[in-house]
Amino acid sequence: MSNKIQEKTDIRNISFLELKQKIVSLNEQSHKSNQVFEWIWKKSKTNFDSMRNISSKTKKKLEENFYFNQTKLKKKEKSQDGTIKFLFVFFDGKIGEGVLIPQKQRYTACISSQVGCSLDCTFCATGKMKLERNLMYQEIYDQVVLINKACEEEYSSKLTNIVYMGMGEPFLNYKNVIKSIEKINSEKHGLGFSQKRITVSTSGISKIIKRFSDEKLKVNLALSLHSANNKTRTEIMSINKTNDIESLKEELIEFYKKTKIKPTFEYVLLKGINDTKEEIQQLVKLCKQIPSKVNFIEYNEVENTQYKKTDKKRVEEILSTFDNNKITAKFRQSRGEDINAACGQLATKNKKT
Ligand code: SF4
Known part of the structure; x- marks a missing residue:
């Protein structure tokens, strides 16, 4: 037997x-x-x-x-703003997290590609965990299926968008991420979800951005930039030591040439760190060199970090600078902060619940 x-x-x-x-x-x-x-x-x-x-x-x-290796939903927590955080348990007992973010006509699933993360971005709770393992493509797919089911139950709608922005660095689990996209996208043997509504977010690994461009998918690419200045960026994200802004710039321009998709810069505003006049000027300069758009993100307090969020007045000044320079920029307010589901807050601290 x-x-x-x-x-x-x-x-x-x-x-x-x-x-x-x-x-x-x-x-x-x-x-x-x-x-x-x-x-x-x-x-x-x-x-x-x-x-x-x-x-x-x-x-x-x-x-x-x-x-079948099964992925099960272990826990679901709903924020006051409607954001739902999911705790998944995989076949070997490892725990992962995902988030459903409801907006007007938009229901976005934020999914994980790894359990933990091997990188150590200073503003991120996941980075304080060690990497436990890569998720298999079917486990990434399962998160979409389970979040979609909850979306239908809670909001009577299917998911409209998927972002690979949960726990882990997707480009350090490249093959499984690409295969999961295929399973989520395929009309014949998959969920039939449009590639245009999928975004992969990376902390910035130049040679893998190149590989991703060569796939010629219609999937959006987001880069966690957080500073256009090498010194500041290295302090926030140590990955910048080996993948500096120059090398990323080169690959992002290539990405645009090959796919005609403008990459998005994700930029968590940290008071006095990356929201100063000089920092914002450097960001504007970079955006003029690369066809791109910017998502400014409100910082969410993470235990054991010294960062503070940028004041509202300064956020408005930054947005008008981008407006004056005709660069598309949006400000995304924190969602699901009360349940630790916001950007940079995912870490399986409720493992035992
Ligand atoms: S921001 Fe992303 S890449 Fe950086 S530590 Fe957190 S999960 Fe890892």
Whole structure:
């Protein structure tokens, strides 16, 4: 019996071709692989019982050869502003987090690509955790399915946007991130979610931005910039020591040339650190060199950091500077702060709840 279990494969960890070959080797018709793949990736089923057009005989064979690694929803917390934070438990007991951000006509899922993070951006709670492991593509996909289900239940709407901005650096789990996008996007064997409504956010790894540009996807790219000055940026984000602004600039220009998509700069406003006149002038200069837009983000207090948020008056001055320079810039107010679901606050501190 135990040998039999060991021989089983996670059915979501194989390609369509591999499934087809296996189904044929089990003396079943090859078209069944199409039906099974549809149940798994289009209808998001994680057991064979629910596959209604598959005969009991075939289901039995599938059960003898395959299993599903399950991702379960462990906890859901709703903020006063409607933002919902999700705690997921993966097949090995590791915990990840995701967030649903409802806006007027927009429902955005913020999903994680790793458990913890190997980087140590000073303003971020996830960076204070160690990297535990990369998430597999099916675990990234599962977060979308579970958040979408909650979105339908709570707001009677499907998700409209997906951002890879939760825990982890997506470009340090590149293959799984790309494969998850394929599963989320595919019309035939996936959720059919438009690439244009997906954004991958990176702390900035130049050579992987290049690789991402070469995929020629229609997926948006956001760069956590937080300062256009190398000295300041290195103090906030140590990744800048090896991936400085010059190298990022080069790859972002290439990204735009290849995809015709303007990258977005994410910029958490930190009082007296990156919101000064000089810092903002450097940012304006950079934005003029790269076709881009800017999302200023309100800073959320994270335990054990010395940062403060920028005053409202200064935020308005910064926004009018961008307006005067005809650069698209938005200010995003903090969401879900009361449940630690806001940007930079994701860290599994409620692990044991
Ligand atoms: S901001 Fe992103 S890359 Fe930086 S430590 Fe946090 S999760 Fe990691």
